[in-house]
Amino acid sequence: MSAHSLEILSLFPVPFYTDRKIYFEGDLEEEGIDKVLDDFGAESADSVMTAVTTLHAVKPELAFHLLHSVDRIEPLIEAGQLELWTKAVLDLYDSQGLMQARDFIRFGKDHPLFNRYWGKGISLRELGSVLETYLNSLGKEHLSIKESNSHYTDTSFIYLPERLTIFSASDKARLLYKVMATCSYAQIALGTYRLDLAGIAALADEIRQRYSCREEGEVLSDLGRFFGLFPNPDLAADIFGLAETVRIEAWMIRYLPGLYRRLAGLKGDILADRPDILNASEISTTIDQAVRWWLGLKEAKCPRVITDMLKSFFENGSRVEDTARLTSDLYRFFSVLEGPYMSVAALPYSGELRPEVAERERLRRRESTRVEFRKELERLICDLGPEEEVRISVPPSRKSSRSGLRSQPRQEIPDEININGRAIPVPEALGKVIEEIFEDLGSIPSSYLVVTDEMSGHHFSHLCDVSLGPANLLSENGKGVHVLDEWDYRRNGYRKRWALLRETEISSGEAEGADEILSNYASLVRRIRRQFELMRQEQVLLRKQKDGDEIDLDEAVASIADLKAGVHPSDQLFMRLKRDRRDIAAVFLIDLSGSTNGWINSMERDMLLILCEALSVLKDRFAIYGFSGNTRLRCELYRIKALGDNYDKSVKGRIMNIKAYEYTRLGPPIRYLTSLLSNTEARTKLLITLSDGKPDDYDGYRGTYGVEDTRQALIEAKRKGIHPFCITIDKAEHSYIKHMYGEVNYLFIDDISLLPLKVPEIYRKLTS
């Protein structure tokens, strides 16, 4: 019996359930699962055992399957890749569930996904954020990269294949990824999907007359409709795709000459790698030859007239309308060749054309921009104060920007709007939205400017104030949503982009109630204010300085005396006023989970009011956030007071409006506030959490997992120079708090009614 046999058997207490069989007493031994590691060397067996325990901690069945199929991943064990493999299994388990993870283990190196991690070439994830950052340097708008099976763009995201296998040399594959991303960017920036049929009406009519095709009804995009003008839309799309690539490369040679030069070097390799097409029709072969010619094949069998047209287009074509024209011309040549046309492989870097996907995304964005615009407008109108009637118009801009490069002309966009005849400068946030609208539509449609009743009054409802239900999950690119990693202690690593956190502002309630509460606490408030006044910046007069603002007369007299006496005089003759500036930024994170409902919640409210009173004496910068959540896909952070906000009526109102929500997922808000604080300039940064219990959320965020993730989030905060501190009112147990925050960094308050008294006191002690 090997060293691991007993350990293995102890992991799977009978009866043990798997998808195929239930194991009873003796079954496991009979299958020999305890002996699978006997043939391995001691080191390999140990590493397998580590993987087994890691998987077991998450899902015992996965560990079982690993032992069952361990021979299928033998090469990985030898190469020391088992840890990476285990992470891959857990990623798969997280993202696609047990069945997929099980199959991944069972099939081992024969599983199709295995290539994604250990295949030839390079995977997208190896490039990390470098490619995305590079991509975003190309233009002003933000673009994200997503993994996909194919390469295309919907104009908001660029989808790239998760692995490139065509080159074994990783630098070539890396370059290919870069070219692919750049081409997709260029499609967006050069307006591939912004072809406007109305702009090429004459051409469209000519094509219609030439082929008299029936146009199909359900096509959304102009580009799709343009392809539909031709008898064979696929052929038209392929020609258009090739021509667009030519146009994009012409742009590249001007804008990114270095990349173009490297692409030219890469083309030879791509050509060598391009498979021959067999038994294809004349028309397909000719298209294929045109592609090969563009890749640099000298003796390509492509009619001269076609290559000449492409060549002159490379030199002169600049707009997408030119591409459409060229497509029409080339189509005429190709269509006389013998068919049928079967699509040939396009250039591997140009990306698929998906006009419908792009159009849908454009419409989605247009709608969200419209909503955003209305919201910003509401905000502006509310800031201006109540008006009987509001009329808005936009002063005519000098020129509208419609097509062409997306980059510059900002000045064409109005920087003022007229509200009731008054010209109001456009605030920055609104300006950005207006810019997007101009980008899309060229001007602001008048329907956007119609003022509704609730907009002109005092009050307007926040868009984010939607009803909260479990089905209401956040989307990754939603407004105010931040994507955060989470720590999984079992795999000793992060779950990437795991939790979605949304920051919203609590709507403001009645501030009068706050004054009433404060008057109930009047004597306490007075006392605390007095205490805090004593802490206000003290000035110390430093004597005997080598330089300073004032002469230290005592020293000066002494030194003259010294001089007269023939003693070497001191040169420390000045006084300097030293101000001990309290350079503090503090963030209070308040537990608003369901368990705080009622009494605790109202004490939290009282405490916050008194705290604010105290802190406004000190003039320390402080922020207050509440948190709650329901699964990793909806962590909520409620802003009560941001660092820059003044403590005023609306803050009071928001404090009055806090209530208990759902669960306690502590890691994401801490991570987010850490990044917020680390971007704040202050000598001392404090993150004070008030919590009433252990981290706990619906989807397994409890027990050790929750505690460890919170602990890791706090470690990250400390690394960034932030001091975390915890005030707990958890009566049951607080040993875990010590583990999370460290020995001296927490305090337990057992009498909740003392909360309003204690918290300001704790703050005072912490900062003096």
Add this chain to the structure above:
Amino acid sequence: MHITEKDIEEYFIRQEPFYLPTGDEINVFTRSWENRLPVLLKGPTGCGKTRFVEYMAWRLARPLVTVACHDDLTAADLVGRYQIKGGDTLWVDGPLTRAVRSGAFCYLDEIVEARKDTTVVIHPLSDDRRILPVEKLGKIIEAAPEFMLIISYNPGYQSVMKDLKPSTRQRFVSLEFSYPEEELEKKIVSKEAGVPNDTAAAFVKVGRMTRNLKEKGLVEGASTRLLIHAGKLAASGISPAEACRYAITGTLSDDKEMEAAISEMVDAVF
């Protein structure tokens, strides 16, 4: 005091500094000076604020006293103080007093960095009184007619601690600076660094690409000054891509992935 008046001669700028206007700033500055109005220059680091002041001092033939403000700069540092020399106390004018007396331009660079009490001494100078009370001497010095106060500040820091108080701001004519237009920036880099136009154009392209990353990972993009540095390295024989690596990539970020991404940008351009 005699010493300082002689010294002021040294503050004249004798050679024309290279400056290409980006708008109407020369005219506005000149008219402000004629009307004895102080000027506030706003803009990101390295976009030409200091160079502009130097140019204007040369153009209007005034001496220029520049003070780079820091967080230990006190009012006394600006106004002056008594020093003890050989058993005697001796008053020494600070740079601001010197400029006020001699009708020079006093340029307080990055004013928000200075201690808050310094802004108070510039208040009476920056309204129509144009006086500098020197408490220690018990005197009020009236500014010479040619005196001009210029302050600069970078709103990009967005820090609560480093914001200019409205009571200070509202005394100044403000001139906004940003990185020059692409064509102009090419000319500036080419001239300042002594590189051919196309090389300058490539540096400018890299610079503009890094500016697109502002708030997408970088605090600030490459300033014109950085581009000139890269250009100078290139002009003295280092390959342009390498010059970018030394002068731009490493300077903008310490983050490995960000550095790698900037290298990708440089590779795409050169």
